Amino acid sequence: MQTVKNVFFALTAVAGISFSAQAQKVEFTEYDLPNGLHVILHTDHHAPVVAVSVMYHVGSKNEVPGRTGFAHFFEHLLFEGSENIKRGEFMKIVSANGGSNNANTTQDRTFYFEVFPSNYLETGLWLESERMMHPVINEIGVQRQDEVVKEEKRQSFDNRPYGNFINTVEKDLFTVHPYHNSVIGEMKDIDAAKLEEFKAFFKQYYVPNNAVLTIAGDIDAAKTKALIASYFGPIPGGPPVVYHKVEEPPMAKPIVDTFYDANTQIPLVAVAYRTSGHDSRDARIMQMISNLLSSGGSSRLYKKMVDDKKEALQVLAFNSTLEDYGMYIIGALPNGGTSNETLLKDIDEEVVKLQTDLISPEDYEKLENQMENNYVNANSRQLGIAENLANGYTFYHKDTNELNEELAIYKSITREDIRDAARKYLDANKRLTLYYLPGKAKAK
Amino acid sequence: MMKNTMKKLIMIAAGAILMQYAQAQTIDRSKEPAPGPAPVLSIKDPVIYKLPNGITLLVVEDHRLPKVTATYNIDAGPVTEGEKAGVLSLMGDMLNEGTKTMPKADFDEAVDKLGASVSLNWSGGYASALTRYFNSAFKLMGQALKDPAFTQESFDKLKSQELTGLKSQAKNAKAISARVNNALTYGKTHPDGEFETEESIQKLTLQDVKDFYARYITPSRGYLTITGDIKPAEAKALVTEVLGPWTGPKLSLEKIADSPNPGKTEIDLVDVPNAVQSEIHVVNLVNLRMGDADYFPALIANYILGGGAQSRLFMDLREKHGFTYGAYSSLGAARLQSLFDANASVRNAKTDSAVTQFLAEINRMRTEKVTDEELANANALYAGSFARGLEDPARTATFASNILINNLPADFYKTYLQKVNAVTVDDVLRIAQKYMDYDHLRIIIVGSQAQILPGLQKIGLPINFFDKYANPVTTPAAGK
Numbered sequence: 068m069q070t071v072k073n074v075f076f077a078l079t080a081v082a083g084i085s086f087s088a089q090a091q092k093v094e095f096t097e098y099d100l101p102n103g104l105h106v107i108l109h110t111d112h113h114a115p116v117v118a119v120s121v122m123y124h125v126g127s128k129n130e131v132p133g134r135t136g137f138a139h140f141f142e143h144l145l146f147e148g149s150e151n152i153k154r155g156e157f158m159k160i161v162s163a164n165g166g167s168n169n170a171n172t173t174q175d176r177t178f179y180f181e182v183f184p185s186n187y188l189e190t191g192l193w194l195e196s197e198r199m200m201h202p203v204i205n206e207i208g209v210q211r212q213d214e215v216v217k218e219e220k221r222q223s224f225d226n227r228p229y230g231n232f233i234n235t236v237e238k239d240l241f242t243v244h245p246y247h248n249s250v251i252g253e254m255k256d257i258d259a260a261k262l263e264e265f266k267a268f269f270k271q272y273y274v275p276n277n278a279v280l281t282i283a284g285d286i287d288a289a290k291t292k293a294l295i296a297s298y299f300g301p302i303p304g305g306p307p308v309v310y311h312k313v314e315e316p317p318m319a320k321p322i323v324d325t326f327y328d329a330n331t332q333i334p335l336v337a338v339a340y341r342t343s344g345h346d347s348r349d350a351r352i353m354q355m356i357s358n359l360l361s362s363g364g365s366s367r368l369y370k371k372m373v374d375d376k377k378e379a380l381q382v383l384a385f386n387s388t389l390e391d392y393g394m395y396i397i398g399a400l401p402n403g404g405t406s407n408e409t410l411l412k413d414i415d416e417e418v419v420k421l422q423t424d425l426i427s428p429e430d431y432e433k434l435e436n437q438m439e440n441n442y443v444n445a446n447s448r449q450l451g452i453a454e455n456l457a458n459g460y461t462f463y464h465k466d467t468n469e470l471n472e473e474l475a476i477y478k479s480i481t482r483e484d485i486r487d488a489a490r491k492y493l494d495a496n497k498r499l500t501l502y503y504l505p506g507k508a509k510a511k
Numbered sequence: 512m513m514k515n516t517m518k519k520l521i522m523i524a525a526g527a528i529l530m531q532y533a534q535a536q537t538i539d540r541s542k543e544p545a546p547g548p549a550p551v552l553s554i555k556d557p558v559i560y561k562l563p564n565g566i567t568l569l570v571v572e573d574h575r576l577p578k579v580t581a582t583y584n585i586d587a588g589p590v591t592e593g594e595k596a597g598v599l600s601l602m603g604d605m606l607n608e609g610t611k612t613m614p615k616a617d618f619d620e621a622v623d624k625l626g627a628s629v630s631l632n633w634s635g636g637y638a639s640a641l642t643r644y645f646n647s648a649f650k651l652m653g654q655a656l657k658d659p660a661f662t663q664e665s666f667d668k669l670k671s672q673e674l675t676g677l678k679s680q681a682k683n684a685k686a687i688s689a690r691v692n693n694a695l696t697y698g699k700t701h702p703d704g705e706f707e708t709e710e711s712i713q714k715l716t717l718q719d720v721k722d723f724y725a726r727y728i729t730p731s732r733g734y735l736t737i738t739g740d741i742k743p744a745e746a747k748a749l750v751t752e753v754l755g756p757w758t759g760p761k762l763s764l765e766k767i768a769d770s771p772n773p774g775k776t777e778i779d780l781v782d783v784p785n786a787v788q789s790e791i792h793v794v795n796l797v798n799l800r801m802g803d804a805d806y807f808p809a810l811i812a813n814y815i816l817g818g819g820a821q822s823r824l825f826m827d828l829r830e831k832h833g834f835t836y837g838a839y840s841s842l843g844a845a846r847l848q849s850l851f852d853a854n855a856s857v858r859n860a861k862t863d864s865a866v867t868q869f870l871a872e873i874n875r876m877r878t879e880k881v882t883d884e885e886l887a888n889a890n891a892l893y894a895g896s897f898a899r900g901l902e903d904p905a906r907t908a909t910f911a912s913n914i915l916i917n918n919l920p921a922d923f924y925k926t927y928l929q930k931v932n933a934v935t936v937d938d939v940l941r942i943a944q945k946y947m948d949y950d951h952l953r954i955i956i957v958g959s960q961a962q963i964l965p966g967l968q969k970i971g972l973p974i975n976f977f978d979k980y981a982n983p984v985t986t987p988a989a990g991k
Contacts, residue, residue: 091575113902114899115551115552115901116902151541155830158820159821159888162888162892163887163892165898167899182899183895184898185547186549187895189545189546190546196540211830213833215830215833215836217858218788218836218858221836222836222856225787226684226787227683228679228680228682228683285550297536298538330682332682363619364623365616365622365623374615374616374668377668400675400679402672429624436624436625436626436627440628440640440641443641447576448903
């Protein structure tokens with residue numbers, strides 16, 4: 068058991084240290100192991116905490132037709148144990164050492180992590196290296212996790228109001244690109260898959276040269292490097308992971324779709340546009356447009372539709388960016404008896420205004436302050452820092468420093484850029500209009 | 512010459528081998544690594560000031576990021592709304608609708624211009640901003656608390672939104688479950704059991720909002736926490752300027768009678784035909800205070816049963832049987848009654864099997880001692896999560912306000928881990944028998960009755976039927 072001592076700092080001792088408010092740079096070191104594993108280390112001794120994380124550059128877009136849901140399924144499967152960790156022991160080891168852990172999957176990557184008191188750094192490295200080196204992938208694990216994932220799908224999508232909204236937008240905006248498929252996938256695909264297919268998927272994607280190991284927190288960098296070499300060094304590298312982006316042809320004409328959700332009673336009407344991927348400056352501009360439209364009580368759609376006209380219960384405008392493309396979604400839930408068409412008309416008016424007029428200098432200043440505020444809040448926990456560093460390396464052309472450059476990019480965006488991006492992406496002839504309605508689908 | 516070079520090369524080679532050794536030591540992968548020496552935990556107490564009007568100010572200085580956050584909490588305890596159910600939440604929303612001197616549009620513009628967040632609710636408020644804008648953001652929060660506009664127009668808008676919002680949740684099994692759990696357990700007249708309905712919202716007036724505001728938004732029993740890039744003296748000066756002159760009624764906590772558990776364990780079933788999963792809650796009321804000697808053993812007992820992803824419920828219902836995405840339990844500790852609640856969302860076909868497993872696991876907690884390993888693991892988890900929690904600078908302020916609100920000893924958190932470590936397997940058994948009330952449980956199930964009733968009937972417990980508002984239903988719709 069840990070010995071715990073309480074030490075009380077005199078307040079004055081801390082008050083003397085004052086950092087310059089603007090100099091909030093996240094420091095890190097990075098290097099590659101011979102097997103291709105990219106390592107990023109960030110040291111912060113403020114709290115006795117360490118985050119150990121691995122980001123594998125594999126998500127649902129790497130799946131082949133007929134085998135959707137694999138990447139997410141692995142998020143579950145890779146907790147089943149390894150050659151040295153018995154089935155069911157993985158999470159127990161984490162909690163029995165005072166840690167917490169989880170994982171999540173997107174279209175583009177899978178992120179596994181543990182947060183431990185800092186004296187359990189080595190335990191975290193052992194767990195993640197076991198998972199990468201020789202996880203047990205067998206029938207019993209596949210069967211059990213197959214049932215669990217089906218329950219997850221029911222709980223997170225099928226039994227949840229508006230649970231299938233994003234999946235429907237993706238399905239409609241992408242016709243040939245694998246973003247067409249949902250991350251959780253089709254249950255029949257997992258049911259039909261053979262054990263050998265799971266093993267092959269692991270061999271192809273869960274190799275050190277397709278992963279980033281990021282450690283953030285109360286660590287000694289030199290000792291940590293030695294431990295990493297010991298635990299991850301012996302894992303053999305694999306063939307380079309090849310990914311060919313499928314080009315989605317420009318939308319020929321507007322799409323209109325209707326989806327029925329038995330869990331809701333209020334419609335959600337939305338328009339959605341295809342935009343550019345993460346690494347583009349345009350993705351940042353679209354983020355600013357989202358703030359302008361729907362962030363805060365003074366934002367354009369909120370003020371007009373919720374406060375002034377009182378016709379919407381809620382408005383939303385956000386840029387869901389992915390590696391290859393993004394989705395820009397604007398929508399509203401009606402209040403009282405407002406018609407869907409009224410909501411769409413009001414949304415369209417604001418889009419046209421963005422495309423026609425430059426935003427005011429006051430609005431611009433507001434956006435700059437909001438972006439700075441977001442930036443300051445983004446890196447306040449070690450786990451968040453670890454993920455942001457790994458994101459930079461994985462999605463911004465190996466630019467791990469991306470999180471430190473973000474604010475400068477926002478500051479470089481002009482009012483003209485905002486107008487031009489609205490013209491470029493929010494094209495009324497190239498969009499989806501989705502009526503997400505209460506009730507059961509009628510037979511077609 | 513030659514010799515010298517050789518020697519040098521050998522030295523370099525030796526050096527390289529040593530380097531190599533430092534880089535990658537041989538490790539034994541077959542065993543879990545031993546931890547390093549435990550870190551010393553430092554709990555830096557917040558600076559506490561008491562304002563003459565009743566506000567307790569707690570300041571945690573942390574200059575790592577150029578931002579400051581303020582949270583104001585009025586400790587009114589549970590409040591009975593009675594016929595006015597829904598008024599408190601509506602009153603809280605009304606505080607975000609501008610002030611006497613600043614209409615809503617101007618207020619929102621002022622907040623957004625700073626890039627700040629300012630929000631109010633019926634038990635207080637929140638302001639967060641970059642350091643250079645914090646004073647302005649805090650003043651806006653103060654103004655909204657002290658001087659709300661309360662216009663009829665805002666009231667009508669929020670009322671209509673509330674009605675639409677209620678409608679939007681009408682078929683949501685999770686929302687229905689949350690409502691009926693509390694209503695059935697505490698009773699519909701208890702502040703924790705009462706709920707708003709379309710009828711109660713329709714009847715509310717702007718005057719009701721003003722009345723509840725006058726009674727409950729006050730500096731009395733107010734706890735204001737300020738965390739971040741600010742010096743305590745500066746924080747105190749700001750708060751004194753903004754909230755110092757504020758006056759309001761003195762709050763006292765309502766006296767609320769305890770509610771009973773059922774005489775015998777029962778199933779309470781609510782039919783939601785569209786549900787693809789059943790929301791299962793196995794509950795009983797408990798009387799447990801944070802200051803009680805039982806508090807620490809109760810933490811551990813609940814953790815072993817269902818506190819996490821390696822606790823018994825999760826391991827059994829998810830990992831062993833695959834009935835659910837997750838199964839958990841909680842055991843509340845508060846000044847008033849709270850709940851023991853074991854719960855999961857389970858697919859229709861396995862609803863009755865899941866209930867059987869819940870009962871078996873609860874029974875096992877009460878009849879068998881937990882293992883030493885389970886106890887040690889639970890202790891370690893609490894030690895670790897305590898340490899991990901210190902990453903959040905506001906945590907120490909939460910400790911301090913918890914001590915004040917719950918009347919705990921001053922060293923409650925400083926001796927927290929010692930008390931966790933002192934818990935024995937006998938304590939855990941005693942606690943399970945006392946607080947996990949196997950013979951007086953309510954098993955509240957919200958789901959598709961047609962699909963789950965036949966299975967549930969086989970369990971052999973009495974089944975009561977209720978509608979979505981916790982009213983008894985005599986003829987079950989799906990009994991046909």
